Amino acid sequence: MMLARGGPRLVGRRAYGGLRGSASRTLSSKEAARRATMTRVKAKQHGGMQEDAWVPFTLSERTKVTGNTHLYRFKLDDAEDSINLPVASCLLVRARIGEEQEDGTKEHVVRPYTPTSSATTKGHFDLVVKVYEKGVMSKHFGNLKTGDSLEIKGPIVKLPYAANMKKxxxxxxxxxxxxxxxxxxxxxxxxxxxxxxxxxxxxxxxxxxxxxxxxxxxxxxxxxxxxxxxxxxxxxxxxxxxxxxxxxxxxxxxxxxxxxxxxxxxxxxxxxxxxxxxxxxxxxxxxxxxxxxxxxxxxxxxxxxxx
Known part of the structure; x- marks a missing residue:
């Protein structure tokens, strides 16, 4: 009888441990779902852009500004969306245009750019880029054609700005x-x-x-x-x-x-x-x-x- 009573208690502990592990996994699943939801909400706030993930955006227009400077317009998936960048923030752009690696692929090159379009402009955002002779990323921009895409991440706040923080x-x-x-x-x-x-x-x-x-x-x-x-x-x-x-x-x-x-x-x-x-x-x-x-x-x- 003692062994019989001890047996169920041992099984009960294992069962409790299993339930606790299950609860932990459930909480982890809920937390993952919550974070995924927050990511989608943040991305929606910034026109599909994400702070911690690279998202491809398609070049819809390219306009010459000066001899070697162009305005590059990237479209948002939703024509009613805006990127809503905070003041004094930028975007990161990356492309595989660096040195070749052992697996045959090229390294990513990452550069920051500040949009020239208003933060509330709907349906697109603009980057103005000057092509420099030794500029790896700027030359890549110079070769872009309408319909090409670039991976972009952001916004990245450089300086927290508040109204009247300086005279x-x-x-x-x-x-x-x-x-x-x-x-x-x-x-x-x-x-x-x-x-x-x-x-x-x-x-x-x-x-x-x-x-x-x-x-x-x-x-x-x-x-x-x-x-x-x-x-x-x-x-x-x-x-x-x-x-x-x-x-x-x-x-x-x-x-x-x-x-x-x-x-x-x-x-x-x-x-x-x-x-x-x-x-x-x-x-x-x-x-x-x-x-x-x-x-x-x-x-x-x-x-x-x-x-």
């Missing part, structure tokens, strides 16, 4: 480095509650290279007390009335907000420009040490952000 934001941009600046400026100027002033210095080689000039000039015209833009050209034409040569310490001193914890300066452009203005980012893409003209002018690392 005056200065921006120094070169070439396609204007794209994150436009995104932030648009968010500030479209928000009547945000009183932040924005001053932009935008450097390019020639006048024809100035991308998104129409949008920038419209902002300056519509918000003269809150937005100003100063164009600088390496190779200006005879009748050019803007800045000439490279961006100088004097230009920064005259047009950027004074060093202060109430102000901030954003910098984005090709490495040579970054090195002169603020020092480039660190190899791991962190902010790195503040150097260059901005450091010489008395700014601290807390007052400068490198996109």
């Amino acid at each position: 005056h934001i200065g921006m120094v941009a070169g070439g396609t480095g204007i794209t994150p600046m436009l995104q932030v400026a648009e968010a500030i100027l479209s928000n009547p509650e945000d009183k932040t002033k924005v001053s932009l210095i935008f450097g390019n080689v020639t006048e024809k290279d100035i991308i998104l000039r129409k949008e920038l000039d419209e902002y300056a015209k519509k918000h003269p007390d809150r937005f100003e833009v100063f164009y600088v050209l390496d190779k200006p034409g005879f009748f050019w009335k803007g800045g000439k040569g490279y961006i100088t310490k004097e230009m920064l001193q005259q047009r950027m907000p004074a060093p202060s914890n109430e102000n901030m300066v954003f910098v984005c452009g090709p490495p040579p420009m970054m090195n002169v203005i603020s020092g480039d980012k660190a190899p791991d893409k962190s902010q790195g040490e503040l150097k260059g003209l901005l450091k010489d002018l008395g700014y601290t690392s807390d007052q400068v952000f490198k996109f």
